[in-house]
Amino acid sequence: MAVKLNDNAEVVARVKEGLKRTGGYCPCRLKHTEDERCICKEFREQIADPSFEGFCHCMLYYKSKD
Secondary structure, eight states: OEEEEOSOHHHHHHHHHHHHHHTSBOTTOSOOSGGGBSSOHHHHHHHHOTTOOEEOTTSSEEEEOO
């Protein structure tokens, strides 16, 4: 298992800009709760799932199985 940043530098730059603007909360979410602070609870749970492979909600991170 490996978690890495999206290979698309433009996506990474836009999401990081949004994270700065929101104080570390996922810029794709309306609520600002601890569950939505990057890396969000949803993606942490997906990381823990050995069968999951894919991007987090905002496309900043990608989890591969290998």
